Amino acid sequence: MIRAKPIRAVCILLLGVVVGAPLARAADPPWLARGRKGMVASDSRHASKAGLEILRAGGNAIDAAVAVSFALAVTRPYSTGLGGGGFLIARFANGCVVVQDFRETAPAAATPDMYRVKQYLSADQPPPSRYGHTAVAVPGLVAGRSQILTRFGTLPLQKVVKRAIDLAQMGFPVDDNYVENARDALGTYEKYPQLSSTGRYVWETHLRSGRPRSSGDLLVQPGLARLLTAIAEGGADVFYKGPVAEAIDREMRLHGGLITKEDLAAYKVRERKAIRSTYRGYEVIGMPAPSSGGTAIGEALNVLDVVRFSALAKRDRGMAAHYQIEALKHAFADRARWMGDSDFVKVPVDVLTSAAYARQLARLIEPDAVRDVDTYGATDWSDLRFDQATEDSGTSHFCVVDRWGNVVSSTETINTEFGSLVAIDEW
Numbered sequence: 001m002i003r004a005k006p007i008r009a010v011c012i013l014l015l016g017v018v019v020g021a022p023l024a025r026a027a028d029p030p031w032l033a034r035g036r037k038g039m040v041a042s043d044s045r046h047a048s049k050a051g052l053e054i055l056r057a058g059g060n061a062i063d064a065a066v067a068v069s070f071a072l073a074v075t076r077p078y079s080t081g082l083g084g085g086g087f088l089i090a091r092f093a094n095g096c097v098v099v100q101d102f103r104e105t106a107p108a109a110a111t112p113d114m115y116r117v118k119q120y121l122s123a124d125q126p127p128p129s130r131y132g133h134t135a136v137a138v139p140g141l142v143a144g145r146s147q148i149l150t151r152f153g154t155l156p157l158q159k160v161v162k163r164a165i166d167l168a169q170m171g172f173p174v175d176d177n178y179v180e181n182a183r184d185a186l187g188t189y190e191k192y193p194q195l196s197s198t199g200r201y202v203w204e205t206h207l208r209s210g211r212p213r214s215s216g217d218l219l220v221q222p223g224l225a226r227l228l229t230a231i232a233e234g235g236a237d238v239f240y241k242g243p244v245a246e247a248i249d250r251e252m253r254l255h256g257g258l259i260t261k262e263d264l265a266a267y268k269v270r271e272r273k274a275i276r277s278t279y280r281g282y283e284v285i286g287m288p289a290p291s292s293g294g295t296a297i298g299e300a301l302n303v304l305d306v307v308r309f310s311a312l313a314k315r316d317r318g319m320a321a322h323y324q325i326e327a328l329k330h331a332f333a334d335r336a337r338w339m340g341d342s343d344f345v346k347v348p349v350d351v352l353t354s355a356a357y358a359r360q361l362a363r364l365i366e367p368d369a370v371r372d373v374d375t376y377g378a379t380d381w382s383d384l385r386f387d388q389a390t391e392d393s394g395t396s397h398f399c400v401v402d403r404w405g406n407v408v409s410s411t412e413t414i415n416t417e418f419g420s421l422v423a424i425d426e427w
Contacts, residue, residue: 047071082228108260162232240267279305305358327365
């Protein structure tokens with residue numbers, strides 16, 4: 001990595017901020033941390049500390065990001081894990097930007113109408129697109145983290161995964177967030193009792209067969225520790241071409257899943273081109289499709305630029321909040337209508353992030369009213385219906401900044417709470 005003059009970076013998250021060389025200020029709220037030599041922000045204190053340990057050991061932001069990710073797989077199993085995938089943006093101190101797409105992919109045997117089969121429409125059966133073996137996609141997280149570490153990291157995989165292994169082997173006290181998600185998952189098992197068989201690992205390990213933990217109780221995951229150890233020692237090939245791939249293949253064949261060892265061996269991490277926009281003189285670097293974040297944020301910020309949001313906020317904070325919400329509603333409506341996997345569909349990113357389109361949307365915002373829900377964003381909504389959005393519990397985000405000014409921002413997911421609830425048993 002190039003050691004250059006540090007750049008300014010901001011990481012905003014609700015929990016788990018850990019810094020090096022703190023600058024204490026009595027007036028700071030408890031969720032704000034400051035530092036000069038590095039910062040790790042995640043939604044798990046244990047994962048943030050794992051990243052900070054790597055920074056203190058001389059690792060760069062990439063090393064620390066990989067450590068955080070594997071630790072999250074242990075401490076936030078309802079949000080992320082080795083069976084998931086995600087996105088990463090690295091902005092290096094020399095100005096170079098790398099964008100990595102390691103989202104899950106559909107197995108080769110998947111079909112467009114596979115979830116419409118009548119046998120799946122019974123009300124007492126769990127939705128096959130959410131729970132069970134047919135809901136599982138080819139994981140990308142292990143490949144993504146291994147590849148980025150090999151290309152830009154400075155420490156070996158064994159070192160950056162060690163803290164995650166220790167957390168799984170020795171355990172850690174769960175927090176209120178874990179307890180809340182476990183109890184939500186228990187409701188799913190109560191609704192679909194058959195999941196206690198097909199989703200046995202989560203049922204036994206995280207829900208303790210119907211007796212979920214309380215805050216402060218210890219969670220030990222020896223099987224996950226063994227799996228992490230195998231990956232640390234053998235690299236991504238263990239997961240995609242070795243014994244883990246074979247175990248996944250057997251599990252899928254046994255329970256009607258679609259993933260094969262050939263699917264796993266064929267998985268490829270994709271490098272994409274960042275979405276770049278500007279706001280009040282700052283360059284905003286965003287994730288492109290299939291992520292919607294970069295496009296949606298660029299669109300919303302363009303609208304706020306048109307309405308001179310900064311000046312508006314100084315005059316009337318309430319009105320500024322109204323305009324901000326309306327801009328985001330337009331962006332989210334366009335996300336629902338236009339976003340998709342750019343490998344398969346055309347996503348009109350240039351139009352959605354253009355200044356001309358922002359001016360068009362800004363004219364639609366009324367200072368003293370909100371619009372009908374189906375009139376936000378693009379104007380042709382004849383084929384779209386809006387329903388109440390479901391909660392998304394299966395996602396985690398973190399940010400790392402090192403002493404040299406390298407920055408990593410990454411989002412990873414297992415789609416929904418505890419993912420498909422499926423796990424392999426061999427480990």
